[in-house]
Amino acid sequence: MRNQLAVTIGQYSTAGTKEANQDFHGALVPDGEELWTKGVALALADGISTSALGAAAAETAVKSFLTDYFATSEAWSVQTSAARVISATNSWMHAQNLKGRGTNLSDGERERGMVCTLSALVLKSRSAYVFHVGDARVARVAGSVLEPLTEPHRVYLGGGESYLARALGIDRRVEIDRRKVPVARGDIFILTSDGVHDVLPDTAFLEAARGEDLDAAARFLADAALAAGSEDNLTVQILRVEDLPQSDLDDLAGEEAALPPAPHLIAGQDFEGFTVLRELHAGHRSHVYLARDDETWQRVAIKVPSTENGADPAELRRLMLEEWIARRVRNTHVLGAPAARASRRHAYAVTEFLEGATLEDWVGFQSGTTDLVAIRSIVKQVASGLQALHRLEILHRDLRPANVIVDSEGTARIIDFGSALVAGLDELAPRAEDAMFAGTMQFTAPEIWLGAGASRKSDLWSLGAIAYFMLTRSLPYGVRLSAARTRAAQRKLAYIPASEINPEVPDWMDAALARALALDPADRYEELSEFTYDFAHPNTALAAPPPRPWLARRPERLWQAISAALALALALSIATRGNEREPGASHGSANRVSTPRTEEIPE
Missing domain, CATH: 3.30.200.20 (Phosphorylase Kinase; domain 1)
Structure with missing residues (x-):
């Protein structure tokens, strides 16, 4: 029986000396596959005490995080999922606060609006992810050491005065502190509102962490803070890691x-x-x-x-x-x-089951003139499929003509995900970067050959190589790219303009290909949609790739010229040797002794 993530959670919250409790907290431990793909989540929010909407803001922040995080795609990483959920909640709160107040909040309106702090913890596989806005705290107890994992977002004015510098609902955008730490069996995580950790020493948290009953331990800390003179709401969440998965696929x-x-x-x-x-x-x-x-x-x-x-x-x-x-x-x-x-x-x-031909076969079926309309359509369709993968943080890493099926109606589909990299699942099972060997070398981006990790831009490069192949049945840098394993070797390579091989390719289309197929990822398009647009519409801002030197374009002509020169030299040599042979024969006969013949003249 394989191990799985198992935790014990204890929680406690009280208004303390105040009339109302404007803290809010929650935890969610899912069952089944969701436990593997999303993990366990805890969240604690502290509403602004001077606002009547502080409690509502805290409740909204926690409930939104726990509900929406588990509703995000399983393929998204924890970082992406949590950050998007928190940002969406902040935008909604800020919009509510701005209703009827223009575009900005005054200091007084911030105090009266929906404003709160939020600190969240997600445990997935063998890692813990911390997300933090405000002055609550997430800390870890490992053995006899208490390690704070967050810093308070407060500005201290002196004399004990301070104000909250960062919170949900204040601005249109929120800056979120993020942290990822490895987890070991027996680790304990403690989330507290500022009314608890501001007044208690580390020894109190270490003592609480030794308790078996975590609900009792959480209450112990709240009571201790109250006894130490805290005048704020008091909330404590404690999570103990009981077991961890094996961390493989x-x-x-x-x-x-x-x-x-x-x-x-x-x-x-x-x-x-x-x-x-x-x-x-x-x-x-x-x-x-x-x-x-x-x-x-x-x-x-x-x-x-x-x-x-x-x-x-x-x-x-x-x-x-x-x-x-x-x-x-x-x-x-x-x-x-x-x-x-x-x-x-x-x-x-x-x-x-898809009926059709691979793009590799489709290219082989084409004859005569180049069907630019069909090629642009296929490129746009494949880009649409890649965008769907990328939105789920999936990199294909093996995009090539053999992995695209085109049916009888011209619909193209991406197949074969055996080399794909899924961000959300890679957190479950970090594996050695094998992208260099994942794809087929002719359509693998150049940075992969340098040992770099795959990215959206490497998938973009592969799409560009496919487009180039459909237009020319050749490769954009010839066959030397896969052998160029250093930056110096790659700098010696030059893009072969598609129009050199196929004069039917317009210069503006060649310019789009050259940018998509740039050796340096920084020089490529930022988005697939930019490439597909420029591939179908002339972009005057792009310069057509410069023609290569004559010898680079027609290396066979050099050898033809050399061969012709050698043939001419040989012919001249033979002719010269022939002309020299006639006088040479008489000189040779001089070595022989001859007796002149005397003829008699008749009388």
Whole structure:
């Protein structure tokens, strides 16, 4: 039985000496797959005490965080999910505060508006993520050491006077302190409002952390703060880490990744509710079959691992990742997957079956003039699919013509997610950066060959390389790019203008390609949409790539010239040697002794 994230939580809140409690707190520990993909969350907010809306603001902040964080995509990282949720809550509060007050809040209006602090903790896999705005505190107890993980956002005026410098609802945008720390079994995290930690020494928190009953420990700290003279609301949350997952990709696929690999299948075979129709592909990593779902009669593709060299656990996890992505990305230009079945007896992946040709084959089918309209359409469709992946923080990393299917109606779809990098799942199972080997080298961005991590711009480069390939059936830097493993070697490379190979490519389209295919990611487009627009519309701000030197463009002409010169020299040499042979023969005969013949003259 594999380990999973397990925690114990204790909480307590009281108004203290005040008439009303304007603190608010909450925690959420989900069940099932959500525990793996989203983790455990705690949040504590402290409303501005001088405002009648302070309590409402604190309650809104906590409830919004706990509800909306778990509603974000499982593919998003914790950092992205939490930051977007907090920013959205801040924007809403600020808008409420501005109603009827113009564009800015005066100091007095800030005090009367919906304004509060917020500190949140998310535990996912073997890491803790802290998000902090205001003067509450998140601290960790590891052994006998108390480590504050946040700093108060207060400006101190002297004489004990201070004011809150950062809070939700004050400005249109909010600056959020973020921190990620590794977690060990037995670690204890303590969230407190300022009325608690401002008056208690570290020893009080260390003593509370030793208690078994965490609710009692939380109340102990609040009571101790009250006894120490605190005049504020008092809220304490304590979380103890009881167990941690193994931190591998098995987490993302549930128990399925631990199942035995599916066997090779044959046509007509019944397999776990599917009827196998025929084999579509057989490779060294996997075998793909066309099958029919016996319940829905939908045609699907079943991918099983190639077990010729034994079941590779890494291959099984990649296989499960493919279906996981296909089921969650909803886009016309990305391969989808049917709903998951209740249970399986083997590890395999099921996706939609797409009828059509790979883009590699599609290019081979084209003949005659270049169909620029069709090529621009395909590029735009593939970009749409990439944008859908990127919105979920998924990098494809293996985009190439063989991984794009074009159907009879011209619809293009991205397939094969075995090399994809999912930000949210990478937190579950950090793995060595294998992007250098994830894709096919001809369509892999140059920075990957230098050992850099994949990014949206590396996917953009691959799309540009595909567009270039469709126009020229060639590669933008020739075959030397994959061998250029240093920056110095890459600087020696030059973009080969597509118009040199295919005169039908307009200069303005070549200019868009050159920017998308820049060796330095900083020189590329920031967004896919910018590239697809410039690829279809002339952009006068872009300069066409300069023509290369004549010898670089036509290296064969150099060798032709050299060959012609050598042939001419040889011909001249032969001719010269022939002319010298005639006098040479008489000189040779001089070495022979001859007797002149005397003829008699008749009388």
